[in-house]
Every structure is written in C-alpha cells, then in structure tokens.
Amino acid sequence: MATVASPHSGTAAPDPHASYLAQKGLASWLFTLDHKRIGVMYLVAVLVSFLLGGIMAILVRLELLTPGRTIMDATTYNHVFSLHGVIMVFLFIIPSIPAAMGNIMLPVQLGTIDVAFPKLNLASFYIYCFGACFGLYSMIHGGVDTGWTFYTPYSSKFSNSAVIPMIGAAFIMGFSSILTGVNFIATVHKMRAKGLTWRRLPLFCWALYATSIIQVLATPVLAITLLLLIFERVLHLGIFDPSMGGDPVLFEHFFWFYSHPAVYIMIVPAMGVVSEIICTFSRRAPFGYFFIAMSSLGLALLGFLVWGHHLFVAGMSEYSTMVFSALTFLVGIPSGVKIFNWIATLYKGSIDLRSPMLYGLGFIFLFTIGGLTGLFLAMLAVDVHLHDTYFVVAHFHYVMVGGTVIAFVGGLHYWWPKFTGKMYDEGKARIAFVLVFIGFNVTFMSQFILGSRGMPRRYYDYLPEFTTLHQVSTVGSWILGVGFIVMLVMFIESLASGKKATNNPWGSVALEWKTPSPLPLHNFLKVPVVTKGPYDYHLATEEELSED
C-alpha cells in the first residue's frame, strides 16, 4: 500500500527507530495516527470502563449480601445492575481485545507499519469516546433501569430513566466498532508482510479477522434496532407496542440478532489470544492450525443463526424453537475443536507456567465450564426451567469473564513487555491470578446452584432459602476484587520501576518478539520478510529462543 499515511504526526520527523512512546506531550497522543498509540488510548479507556463496571458489580453483590435492603433501594439497585451490564458490554468487553489489544498487535503480527486506514482508526477511537460521553451523560441524568437488554415495552413506555442518551451511546459506539472491523479486514487482506501467506497468519490475526466480519455485519442491525427504539420512545410509533398493533417480541428478535453474534465478538478474539499464549509457552506449533483458524470463522458464521435461543420461553412457535435449539448445539462443535486442539498442543510441549500461561490454562478451565453449561441451555426442555435464572447469569459470566476477561488479562500480561518495554513482578502476578481464579469460581459457581434451585435474575430481594448461596457469591466477589487490585498495583509498579524488558522475554519465535521492546515507531527496524510460520519452533535456532 503506497498510500499509507505516516504513523506519526508533528513537524519534526522523529527517529523511526526510537520507541513509539518516545515522543512526549498530550498533542502527540491526541492527534496520533500510530496504531500503537491509538491502541494504548483504547486500552486506558477500556480499563477505566472496566473499573467503573467492576465497582457496579461489587455494589450489586453487596446489596445481595442480605435479603431485603442492604445498602440501597430497589430503584437504585435496578440502575446499578443495568449500568453494570451496559458498561461492561458496550464500553469494556466489545472493544477490549479487538480495539485495544488488536490495534497494537495486529499490524505487528502482520509485519507491517500500521493498519490500512490510520485516520479511520483514530476516528473510531473518538467516536467511541463520543459515545461514552453520551453514556456518562445518561448516568448523570438519571441513569438507566432497563437492564442492558432494553426490552420493550418497558424501555419504550414505562421506564422513567435516561434511556435515550444511553441507547444513543450504544448506537454511536456501534460505528466505532464497525470502523475498526472494516479497518482490520482491509489490513489483513492488504498489509501482510512479504512471505506472510494466509497459512502463516498468526491465530490471533485469524481470530481478529473473523471478529471483524461479525462486527461489520451484525452491528448495523443493532444500530437500526436502537434507532427504532428511540423513535418508539420519542414519537410513539407503535412498532413494538401491542396496543398500536406492534409486537414487543419483535424487539427481542432484533436485539438478539445482534447481541448473540456480539457474544462471538467477545469470545473469538479471546480464543485468538489464548492460542498465541499456549503456543508460546509450550514452544510448540498449534495442533490443527487450520482447524483452529477455520473454527473461528465457523463460530462467526454460526453465531448469526442462533439468536432465537434467547426466546425459548418468549412464545415462539415450537418449530422455530426446534431449529434454534439444533443450531445452538452446533456451536458446541467449533468450540470443542478449539479446546481439543489446545490440549493436543500441550502434548509433548515444553511447558512453562509463567503468568500469561496461567491465564491461558485458566481460560481453558473456565471456558469449558461456560461451554458445557451452555449445553444445558441449548436443550429446550432444560432451558425452560433455567431461563432467566441465576444459572444463565453464571453461564454467561463463565464465558464473558472466565473466557474473555481472563484472556484479555492474559494477553495484557503476555504483551505487556512489548507495549511498555517493562517487565512486571512475576510473584505478584501469580498471586493476583490465584485470587482472581478462586474469587471468580466462588462468585459464580454458587450462582449455578442458585439458578437451578429457582432464583430468578435481576432480583433486588430474595427468599430466605437463597441467603447462604448469595452470601458465598458476595464473598467471592470480594476475593475477585482484591485479585484485580493486586494486579493493578503490580502493573503500576511495573510502569514506575519495572525491569527493562528484553526483545523476547518468553523465548517465542513469533514475529512480534523479533523486534525491540517497547515497539519502535515503525514497528520494525527494517522491513520484515517472513520465511517461516509464526510457530515453527522445530526450525528455531538457540538464538531465536533465547530470552535475553
């Protein structure tokens, strides 16, 4: 691509061999076209959102410590759990791995200088911020109490909260998501280094590629749905209002037509991160590279066909439920293929248990539980009882947190030396991992039982018989919270006084570890030519595997 803009702005041309962090000053960040800096800004933004959403989560769990009122009234509780959902989904998880981590790593893994459209990339970040401002505005002016699902007619006619700005926020952020998707697709197609064939593409790139396809195809549906909801609320058009001939269930269909694929926007890139981590720390090429790559595309495709499983008890016809149940089961196959291949990759590897790998293995553990409990919900008969109970809450947290968040954090540990040029304290990292892992399981394992015993979700109050399990869950949330605080402290210490990272601290043969840490302005000191696959450990020389 001859038209690629220079990834740096400013008048005096900086040294392309210097670190991308070398330039100082606020303007050098705000007007940057460098994918790494945009990625870092995204990273900061999603981490702040994660903190906010996390505080909401702690508050929700705290309120549920005792039946009846613990710290807030019912209306406040409804606002808090809604904000928790909206923030975590739209502000944190969806952009977390693709827009923040992918932005930094994709061009590096492709051996190129930047994404295909750097200006679009910066625009997508500002659109995200603009959307987030709407979200903030909504939070200040009444918040939302509709849940992140905005079901009609509650959201269109009954809720007194600031629904419109919040929907506006999600609507606007959708554009940022689409632009990132378009950008990544073009980048993967057009910007690969010489010799980087499709079959040598790192699995993280395959995952981002599959994710981008979903982002581009599914997000417009969300946009239209939210727009219709705004019209409905402002103009009372009656699209979703039965008293005017509309249909509230139609909204559920529209909403999940996006939001189920969105689950794959969240999980597929996480799987990409895990594939990278497992290969690096086993020093072994992935078993079934082709199948792992294709299962990402398979998930992306299947993801579009299963939205109806959210409506099994909403009054669909028996035949539609049958089709959706069958298709939902199919999702198990590509997910299973990935897990089996990861396990087979470990076989006869040379496995090193440093912190990124702990998260990689933790992911397999937690995601397997998330996936298997998905089978309960895919089974029509079984879902009837479990639908809209804590079982579902536990299931999707195992996928979303046990899957995506764990992979995101694992990726952060993995690429941290590349991003910052600093190492972190491995001891603290392991303590944080253990706390997060235990805290997470305590919080959500108990919720499976709460759900199967009949506790519905989104309840401010509960029957006395559920008290113990709720309390176990709340205590778990504290352990989880402490784990994240230890991690935060560890990362801040690393920034302040971390040891300098070598180019290749993990002894990986992948392209991104052959260039300096932190990344140089143009990603590579000289234009790379790829002659081997990213996981060809059996061809590697001692020097390539060296960690210094």
Add this chain to the structure above:
Amino acid sequence: MLLFQPLLDAKEPASDTAQLPVIMSSSGAGYDALYYFIYWFSVVFFVGIVGAMLYFVWKYRRQKGVKAAPTKDSTKLELTWTIIPFFMIIVMFHVSFDFYIHNAVASENALEVRVRGQRWNWSFQYPNGEGEGSVLYLPVNKPVKLVMSSSDVLHSFFIPAFRLKKDTVPGMYSQLAFTPTREGEAQVFCAEYCGAGEKPGSGGHYSMGAIIKVVSQAEYDKHMQEISGPGDKKPDEWGKELVQKSGCYTCHSVDGSAGTGPTYKGIFGRKENLSDGSSVDVDENYLRESILRPNAKVVKGFENGNMPPFVFTDAKLDAILAYLKTVK
C-alpha cells in the same frame, strides 16, 4: 428414543436434590432425570479435558535440554473430535426436544385458568369466571392449561417446583400445560425483568410473586364456593375482603393519604376533578366504570398511576361498592 425412554418416564425422586428444588408436577421427574443426565455428561467431559490439561502441564513441564516435539497434524484426529461430538449433540437435541414437545401439548379436558401479569402482581381467573390475585388453587392430578397475558410490560410466569416458565406478553396469549401431582404450595416468580416502584415498599420485579396451592379436588371445590359467594358475610365485609384480595390497597389508602391512586376515604359522594378538566360526582355508576374501565375517566393528578382494568361479577361489584360507601 428407546434408549432414553426410561428417562422420560422417570417418576421418582420427588424430593429436592442438591441442585433442584422439590417436584410438584408430572413433568418434573423427567426434567430432573434430563438435567442430571446432561450434568453428568458435562462432568465427565470436564474432568477429561481439565485432567488431560493438568497431566500434560505436569508431564511436559519445561526441562533443561528437553525440546518440544514438532507438531504433526492429524486430520483423522480432527475429524474424530468433530464427528463424535456431532452425534452426541444429535442425541441430546433429540431427547430434549421430544420431552419438550411431549409437555407442550395440553390434554383435552384440561382445567383452563387465565393468568394476567401486571406490575407487580399476578391475577387469576378460574373457568367459572371468578378471579383472585396472588393465590391460585389447583386440584391435584388434574391437567391444567394456563392461558396467560400481560397488561403492561413483559413478565414471565415461573414455577420452579413445576420446572416451567413462560413469558407473558401484552397483546398476546401464551400457554402452559401441566398436571400438578403433589399437594402443597408452589412458589411463583416473575422471571422477566419489569422494573420497580419509585416509593419504598411499592414493590417491583422482585416482589412479583404468587403461590399456587395444589389441593385435593374436594378442597378445590370448597374454595370455588367460597370465592364465588359471600358465604355468611355481610355485603360490605365481603366487599372489603375482595378489595383486599385483589390488591387494591397497594395503590389506594383508606386513611386519606394519596398513593398511586386516590384514597378511598370519603370517596362516595365527593366531587372529583378529571384530567380532561371536567369534574364528576362520585356515584355508583362512576365507581363501577372506574373499576371495570379505569382509563375511561382519569382523576386529575393520577394520570401516570396506570390502574389495571379488573373483572368482577355484578354480585362482587355490588359488594365492593357497598364497602367503598362505608369508608369515611
């Protein structure tokens, strides 16, 4: 599905297990069998996957001088772990769907009860036209069909002891069919989020419950008698009881304070200003209309109260009016 027939026919246990509450309906035992089948299937899979992972992590931990073996892909293996799970899910899908369809059909002579969800309570109407709120009596071992709808937002009628749930949608009827098999009380929850009242204690999604009392046929018949007539009560006493049971007090006070709706204190004969600017004297006809079609005339200042329409027989309405006249 001969293989799984025993599963669908399962009768016991009826008591609650570690993961599931007590069973009170015909489909419950089969449900639990299905649930534990998939549960143990998952446990085996999970132990296999995590066991293999941990074993490899230990066995192939990094050691000096030992290199990872080069990866040799095996299409055979890939196909194996694609195709075997494929057949497994076909079986699972089939069993579960069979069970679902089997239970979705109501029997011919089912007792048909109407269920209406409104924020934040449930009301029921028996085949004889009588209605009540918050409690539903059902005779044991008799097939039941619930025909359900909602007056405002989405709700979901969830009875854990029956292992059943169905959303109630405004403007649409949904159904549940089952046979209660055990006498006792079954808790009903609303499982679809429906908000909460602004004032403390005004209820919300979390308090939108009801109790299903499964009783003997004789007891059921007796209860039907009780709710359809005054028994030996005076009309205004009966009216008071009806008002109480229908949940009118959640919105209306008798002490003169305004709730979600105007107070009953001194209601009869007072002059009421309406939202369209006109005014009206409260007499029998106005009261009747206010209860059966609340939106026909809306009291000024209470435009957002959303009183749901109620259905009462004439005898009951008379009793309620008799009661309202006594509130001074």
